Amino acid sequence: MNLKYLFLGIAIVTFTVTAKAIDYVPQNISASISLKVPGNIAKQYPLNMQKLQNDGSAYLLEASESIPLIVSQRVENVDGKVNINVCITALEDVYFNYNQRVSTGFRHDDCQFYMPGFWYRRNLRSPKEAPSFHTSDSWLVREDRLSAPLTGIYCEKEKSYMTVNRLDAFTEDALTTHREGEVILSGKTSIGFTGFENKDGTATLSFGFPYREAPRTYIRKLTLAPEVEAFQFLKKGETVLLTWVLAENKAEDFSEFIQHAWEYCYDTYSPKPVETPYSIADMKETMSAFFVNSLVEKHPLVFNSGIHLRTDECHKNGQAEVGFIGRVLLNAFNALEYGWENNREDLKNNSTKIFESYLKNGFTPAGFFKESVNFDRNTEDPVHSIRRQSEGIYAMLHYLAYEKENGRRHPEWEQRMKTMLDMLLQLQNADGSFPRKFKDDFTIVDKSGGSTPSATLPLVMGYKYFKDKRYLESAKRTAGYLENELISKSDYFSSTLDANCEDKEASLYAATATYYLSLITKGEEHRHYADLTKKAAYFALSWYYLWDVPFAQGQMLGDIGLKTRGWGNVSVENNHIDVFVFEFASVLQWLSKEYNEPRFSDFAEVISTSMRQLLPHEGHLCGIALTGYYPEVVQHTNWDYGKNGKGYYNDIFAPGWTVASLWELFTPGRAEKLLTK
Numbered sequence: 001m002n003l004k005y006l007f008l009g010i011a012i013v014t015f016t017v018t019a020k021a022i023d024y025v026p027q028n029i030s031a032s033i034s035l036k037v038p039g040n041i042a043k044q045y046p047l048n049m050q051k052l053q054n055d056g057s058a059y060l061l062e063a064s065e066s067i068p069l070i071v072s073q074r075v076e077n078v079d080g081k082v083n084i085n086v087c088i089t090a091l092e093d094v095y096f097n098y099n100q101r102v103s104t105g106f107r108h109d110d111c112q113f114y115m116p117g118f119w120y121r122r123n124l125r126s127p128k129e130a131p132s133f134h135t136s137d138s139w140l141v142r143e144d145r146l147s148a149p150l151t152g153i154y155c156e157k158e159k160s161y162m163t164v165n166r167l168d169a170f171t172e173d174a175l176t177t178h179r180e181g182e183v184i185l186s187g188k189t190s191i192g193f194t195g196f197e198n199k200d201g202t203a204t205l206s207f208g209f210p211y212r213e214a215p216r217t218y219i220r221k222l223t224l225a226p227e228v229e230a231f232q233f234l235k236k237g238e239t240v241l242l243t244w245v246l247a248e249n250k251a252e253d254f255s256e257f258i259q260h261a262w263e264y265c266y267d268t269y270s271p272k273p274v275e276t277p278y279s280i281a282d283m284k285e286t287m288s289a290f291f292v293n294s295l296v297e298k299h300p301l302v303f304n305s306g307i308h309l310r311t312d313e314c315h316k317n318g319q320a321e322v323g324f325i326g327r328v329l330l331n332a333f334n335a336l337e338y339g340w341e342n343n344r345e346d347l348k349n350n351s352t353k354i355f356e357s358y359l360k361n362g363f364t365p366a367g368f369f370k371e372s373v374n375f376d377r378n379t380e381d382p383v384h385s386i387r388r389q390s391e392g393i394y395a396m397l398h399y400l401a402y403e404k405e406n407g408r409r410h411p412e413w414e415q416r417m418k419t420m421l422d423m424l425l426q427l428q429n430a431d432g433s434f435p436r437k438f439k440d441d442f443t444i445v446d447k448s449g450g451s452t453p454s455a456t457l458p459l460v461m462g463y464k465y466f467k468d469k470r471y472l473e474s475a476k477r478t479a480g481y482l483e484n485e486l487i488s489k490s491d492y493f494s495s496t497l498d499a500n501c502e503d504k505e506a507s508l509y510a511a512t513a514t515y516y517l518s519l520i521t522k523g524e525e526h527r528h529y530a531d532l533t534k535k536a537a538y539f540a541l542s543w544y545y546l547w548d549v550p551f552a553q554g555q556m557l558g559d560i561g562l563k564t565r566g567w568g569n570v571s572v573e574n575n576h577i578d579v580f581v582f583e584f585a586s587v588l589q590w591l592s593k594e595y596n597e598p599r600f601s602d603f604a605e606v607i608s609t610s611m612r613q614l615l616p617h618e619g620h621l622c623g624i625a626l627t628g629y630y631p632e633v634v635q636h637t638n639w640d641y642g643k644n645g646k647g648y649y650n651d652i653f654a655p656g657w658t659v660a661s662l663w664e665l666f667t668p669g670r671a672e673k674l675l676t677k
């Protein structure tokens with residue numbers, strides 16, 4: 001026992017003690033440690049908290065039988081929060097996994113749950129094949145799944161919440177030979193786990209180190225696997241120091257809780273802009289190679305081939321998509337504008353060919369865009385989406401406004417766009433929503449309203465361009481739906497077309513939609529839409545990483561030095577990061593001025609700099625075959641889209657939308673210029 005106290009004294013000497021703010025007492029805490037002998041099933045040892053004499057904040061965590069470890073803990077109050085400092089020292093060589101639980105005191109059934117960029121409320125919009133309450137009401141996940149290593153539990157009945165987050169340098173990770181069951185790490189990792197559990201009807205925060213996932217681990221799109229528990233080697237005499245922070249506070253609703261949690265995480269992890277050698281001019285010049293090298297001219301439609309390409313080839317194919325992952329028309333406008341600005345006749349000519357081909361051959365019998373055409377298979381998707389159609393109109397209205405400003409008019413295109421906007425009015429439901437998917441005869445295929453905000457943008461732009469108040473009234477009705485069904489309920493879902501779940505794009509589109517309405521209105525109406533923008537923006541922000549995920553040596557993204565801060569996770573189903581931002585940075589810059597909130601503009605700069613890191617060019621191709629074809633499915637955690645896993649890309653990608661997104665990121669203020677002049 002004297003040896004134990006000697007190690008304990010060494011381990012905790014650096015910590016200072018103050019009074020506790022949270023009721024951190026043994027009856028609310030449970031801890032355990034699992035030890036594994038290679039080739040044998042691990043054994044779990046419950047740990048009892050024994051307060052040290054003459055020190056009310058220090059504990060020895062003892063097992064009921066002898067174990068080759070000393071586990072101690074010091075608790076300190078820092079700014080009203082409780083820091084839990086755990087020290088684990090090996091008396092012999094050992095493989096370990098440490099786990100701790102803290103009871104919130106909330107009834108589990110009264111609670112909503114939050115793990116940034118991965119879990120919102122109960123994930124009930126997600127299918128049972130993805131992490132959700134459909135499968136279990138208790139989930140533990142590895143920290144690198146999350147945009148901040150935090151779990152929060154919000155009690156709706158008590159309007160209170162409690163969070164736990166981890167503090168560490170997060171500098172290293174280790175490879176494993178297996179992704180499920182008990183796995184021994186090949187080296188040291190910084191990645192632990194966090195989550196929530198239902199313990200006898202009480203909501204409990206659970207956390208530990210190294211990582212563990214239960215009751216399932218999520219390894220691929222709509223593929224849950226058996227749970228995983230990782231064990232790290234600790235050599236005799238070595239010590240591991242771990243720190244978690246507990247916080248509790250009040251919030252009027254789940255939305256306010258998300259705001260508080262994001263602001264706390266932002267201040268805690270303090271993400272700074274990423275130093276890269278690429279200016280905005282460098283980014284555009286390099287990405288413009290995509291406009292040239294991807295052009296396909298041998299079909300009735302001329303387009304940039306930007307979807308379903310292989311990363312190791314980037315060979316052009318015959319698949320043209322107006323919006324979503326193709327963004328053919330937006331790329332054409334960006335190339336045209338850049339061509340005029342830089343005297344690039346090749347870009348101007350290519351874009352003109354695209355616009356002429358779509359005007360001649362790009363519409364269905366009813367007058368909608370042929371939004372997804374596969375010339376390789378001679379097929380055309382018979383189902384339309386409000387998102388792709390809206391993104392096509394959005395691009396064309398930018399084109400028409402730019403051309404008009406420069407003394408060039410396109411009356412036939414103007415009539416096409418007016419006809420399409422009129423058809424949108426026919427699709428709008430009484431509650432202001434738009435169906436997610438429909439056919440050329442206006443029959444509804446998917447009535448879900450999650451994609452509604454994508455229609456707001458072209459409606460507001462159409463009002464500005466055509467001076468038709470019907471379009472503005474329609475846009476305001478979409479905002480009514482967004483306020484009533486998404487924003488007020490903190491329920492952002494199914495905006496992306498390849499998933500049915502909680503996703504980043506729904507909140508991002510909602511924020512952008514109400515931003516447009518705020519730009520076009522005045523007085524109390526302007527302020528109301530601005531407030532909605534701010535509320536939705538916190539949810540969108542919650543998907544963006546505030547910390548740098550560690551990678552193992554041998555994982556390409558880590559080897560080339562990728563910093564994940566500023567990159568956004570995609571959705572519950574699609575657990576990878578990407579460069580989907582489009583106008584959101586402009587929204588953040590605007591919000592920063594409207595509300596005198598520097599966090600917004602500062603983080604917009606983090607996003608802008610971080611998303612320059614993987615620019616592929618000669619000598620720095622970042623795993624992509626061609627210059628300027630910016631990567632898409634960036635796999636940063638133990639998940640893949642079908643190929644390669646953490647530290648790599650999926651083998652198939654869609655640079656059509658990544659180039660379009662970054663181009664808008666690096667062309668700030670487009671909407672303000674268009675709508676406020």
